[in-house]
Amino acid sequence: MFVMKNIINSVLRSGGDEKLNIVTLCEHDEKYISLLCQTGHNFYIPTGETSSRWVNETCPVPPNLHILGEKSDTPPSFDFIVCHDRLENYDQAISLAALMHLPIILVDHCVAPKKAPVGVSFSIGDPERLSRSPDITVSLSSEISNGWKKNGLDLVVPIGIDTERFSPAESRSSNNIFNEKLSPKRVVFDNAVTQSVAATIFSSLSQSEHSVLPTDSDISQKEEIYREGDYFVNSWATVTVKLLEAMACGNVPICFRTPDTESFIDHGNDGYLIESPLDLASLVAHLDENPSISKEVGQRARQKIIDNHSIDSFLSKWSHVLSYMRSQFYSVK
Amino acid sequence: MNVLFIGPYRQTGEWGRKSRALLNALQKTPHNVTSRPLYMQNTLFLNHSEESEFALFDSYDAVVQFSLPALTVYDNQCGKNIGVFNNEMMNLPPDSLSRISMFDEIWVDSEDIRESIQCKLQDVKVRVIGAYLDPWLWKLSQGDDLSILRANTAVSDRFIFYTLGDITQKSGLREAVTAYYSTFNHTDHVILAIIVESPVEEAAMEQLITSCKDSVGAVRDSNSMPNVTVYNPPTPSPMKVLKSLHVEADCFIMPSYSVNTSTLSLEAACFGNTPILNKGTASYGALGEENCWGIESYDEISTLDDRPFRDMFTSQEICRKPIIKSLSSLMREAYVNKFSRDKKKKNNLDLKRHLESDENYSSLGDILCS
Numbered sequence: 001m002f003v004m005k006n007i008i009n010s011v012l013r014s015g016g017d018e019k020l021n022i023v024t025l026c027e028h029d030e031k032y033i034s035l036l037c038q039t040g041h042n043f044y045i046p047t048g049e050t051s052s053r054w055v056n057e058t059c060p061v062p063p064n065l066h067i068l069g070e071k072s073d074t075p076p077s078f079d080f081i082v083c084h085d086r087l088e089n090y091d092q093a094i095s096l097a098a099l100m101h102l103p104i105i106l107v108d109h110c111v112a113p114k115k116a117p118v119g120v121s122f123s124i125g126d127p128e129r130l131s132r133s134p135d136i137t138v139s140l141s142s143e144i145s146n147g148w149k150k151n152g153l154d155l156v157v158p159i160g161i162d163t164e165r166f167s168p169a170e171s172r173s174s175n176n177i178f179n180e181k182l183s184p185k186r187v188v189f190d191n192a193v194t195q196s197v198a199a200t201i202f203s204s205l206s207q208s209e210h211s212v213l214p215t216d217s218d219i220s221q222k223e224e225i226y227r228e229g230d231y232f233v234n235s236w237a238t239v240t241v242k243l244l245e246a247m248a249c250g251n252v253p254i255c256f257r258t259p260d261t262e263s264f265i266d267h268g269n270d271g272y273l274i275e276s277p278l279d280l281a282s283l284v285a286h287l288d289e290n291p292s293i294s295k296e297v298g299q300r301a302r303q304k305i306i307d308n309h310s311i312d313s314f315l316s317k318w319s320h321v322l323s324y325m326r327s328q329f330y331s332v333k
Numbered sequence: 334m335n336v337l338f339i340g341p342y343r344q345t346g347e348w349g350r351k352s353r354a355l356l357n358a359l360q361k362t363p364h365n366v367t368s369r370p371l372y373m374q375n376t377l378f379l380n381h382s383e384e385s386e387f388a389l390f391d392s393y394d395a396v397v398q399f400s401l402p403a404l405t406v407y408d409n410q411c412g413k414n415i416g417v418f419n420n421e422m423m424n425l426p427p428d429s430l431s432r433i434s435m436f437d438e439i440w441v442d443s444e445d446i447r448e449s450i451q452c453k454l455q456d457v458k459v460r461v462i463g464a465y466l467d468p469w470l471w472k473l474s475q476g477d478d479l480s481i482l483r484a485n486t487a488v489s490d491r492f493i494f495y496t497l498g499d500i501t502q503k504s505g506l507r508e509a510v511t512a513y514y515s516t517f518n519h520t521d522h523v524i525l526a527i528i529v530e531s532p533v534e535e536a537a538m539e540q541l542i543t544s545c546k547d548s549v550g551a552v553r554d555s556n557s558m559p560n561v562t563v564y565n566p567p568t569p570s571p572m573k574v575l576k577s578l579h580v581e582a583d584c585f586i587m588p589s590y591s592v593n594t595s596t597l598s599l600e601a602a603c604f605g606n607t608p609i610l611n612k613g614t615a616s617y618g619a620l621g622e623e624n625c626w627g628i629e630s631y632d633e634i635s636t637l638d639d640r641p642f643r644d645m646f647t648s649q650e651i652c653r654k655p656i657i658k659s660l661s662s663l664m665r666e667a668y669v670n671k672f673s674r675d676k677k678k679k680n681n682l683d684l685k686r687h688l689e690s691d692e693n694y695s696s697l698g699d700i701l702c703s
Binding site: 004006007008009010011012074076077099100101 | 337339367369371389392393396404406408409410411432
């Protein structure tokens with residue numbers, strides 16, 4: 001595929017100091033994109049003919065994120081396009097990039113699946129099948145990076161969590177959200193999944209003994225939920241930002257065993273892996289009966305985030321990625 | 334005004350020539366020009382930089398993109414987005430309409446092309462610009478050894494027809510060679526020199542020439558056929574051969590199907606090698622019958638097999654095909670009618686003065702401002 005550089009941008013944005021204007025596709029990537037927004041650059045989500053959308057309940061819109069199409073303002077000239085899923089919307093990224101002559105940054109959030117998903121006929125690990133290779137690939141872990149065959153530049157940038165903002169509560173407070181009178185143990189789960197998955201998790205837990213609260217809710221207060229939660233059930237197959245936030249708050253992470261979670265959670269040490277929702281009830285009962293174990297696991301989970309998922313490191317690495325891309329595509333030569 | 338020009342001016346070939354010609358014309362206007370090269374294809378590149386590449390301004394009032402539609406981008410940071418697509422065919426490829434419609438203005442070579450495009454574009458102004466010369470023509474003609482042709486004893490003292498060709502249908506090379514073989518025989522002191530700019534397999538070129546010979550029929554045996562010589566890169570370089578032929582040859586033939594202006598035709602005329610080219614093309618319009626010989630030709634839908642891009646030269650577009658009989662008779666006339674040849678050569682000198690004049694360039698400056 002013949003790829004054009006945006007020559008106009010290379011002339012007009014050769015100063016090097018201006019904030020970049022970055023198009024990012026978004027399908028359940030609100031949390032990660034809000035982290036990227038902390039780099040200070042401007043991010044834009046195209047709606048309309050793309051499948052991108054922003055769910056406010058998951059994450060409020062950062063001030064430097066703009067949803068294109070919502071207002072009649074003329075959009076600026078863009079510098080890069082960021083795609084978070086090489087399976088679902090990479091084709092959209094290629095189309096947008098071809099229209100605007102933009103370099104593509106691909107963020108791999110998960111390991112390459114061992115077999116192609118339904119409806120995907122080709123080998124998804126083979127980069128030659130991508131009609132256009134990304135200009136740079138960012139993987140969330142070395143396991144993810146090693147799993148995909150790639151051409152070109154790639155690097156690992158683990159998700160960063162602000163462990164001061166997401167930290168355990170000093171003391172348990174009486175909180176209406178958790179309906180303290182009914183239940184001593186608090187289970188948080190990410191409800192931004194399909195209704196069937198959410199319902200399965202919800203129904204697996206004893207409502208009389210646990211307060212179950214979804215992360216995405218109009219009445220929820222994000223940090224407070226994690227801070228005062230005991231267990232966090234990761235309802236996704238991958239390692240998500242919400243999982244890490246919950247771990248930073250000392251919640252015991254409980255994940256379904258998948259190639260992604262297997263390489264992240266040290267079962268029994270800093271979290272637990274279950275095979276199916278049927279295992280959830282027994283695990284939670286075990287943790288209920290052994291509060292010292294769950295406390296230790298929660299502490300180790302938090303320490304893991306402190307040791308390996310620094311928000312400063314995340315922002316620094318991403319700033320370097322964007323600076324490098326700017327120098328490659330838009331510097332004066 | 335500050336103008337940003339983007340085009341393939343470092344390339345060889347016609348796109349490179351026209352791009353350099355337009356950039357040179359813009360640089361001669363009172364406006365400030367920044368330029369950036371565009372690399373469209375794997376071809377020979379010239380190792381030079383334009384002075385305008387080092388000029389940089391905080392903002393630009395206009396950006397001129399000399400390129401194919403698929404390779405352009407609309408940018409609202411610049412005041413006016415101008416597209417120069419070097420339209421080789423009438424009408425527009427349907428796939429590129431949405432992209433072309435984003436531009437504020439499009440510049441074309443002739444009124445015919447303008448009319449064929451404007452009817453499809455509602456909010457885009459289509460304007461006709463003048464014809465300009467590639468400045469490299471004049472740079473290389475000073476002090477260079479241009480005796481490539483006359484050093485070949487088979488060529489000396491002959492009337493030299495020359496043409497630029499490749500084996501694509503659009504180049505019209507097949508028509509040129511067929512007309513040449515049907516018009517002349519070995520007793521005529523003529524030779525046809527074919528310059529190939531992008532390297533072509535020798536076997537493919539041989540096959541084309543042989544098939545033209547065969548198509549003429551058994552009116553004469555192969556020993557009585559006139560000579561054809563092919564200059565296939567890399568040695569000698571096409572640029573040197575071209576300059577040498579401009580200086581030493583006698584008549585340039587351009588029966589190409591393209592309807593836009595050919596810089597080579599203008600160059601040939603400026604060197605007094607009155608060109609033979611298709612009527613109804615922008616080249617013919619720019620030169621006029623007093624400065625060239627017009628081949629009778631006809632409009633035809635484009636059914637070319639060789640497309641650089643999938644959506645180019647489709648049957649939605651119209652090309653201009655030469656009538657070989659007319660080309661043949663014009664070649665004979667150019668060869669035998671010295672009076673007509675000299676008269677046109679004299680007119681060509683006036684044309685050269687006009688093309689180099691400030692008046693020719695000032696009109697472009699006015700178009701930018703309006």
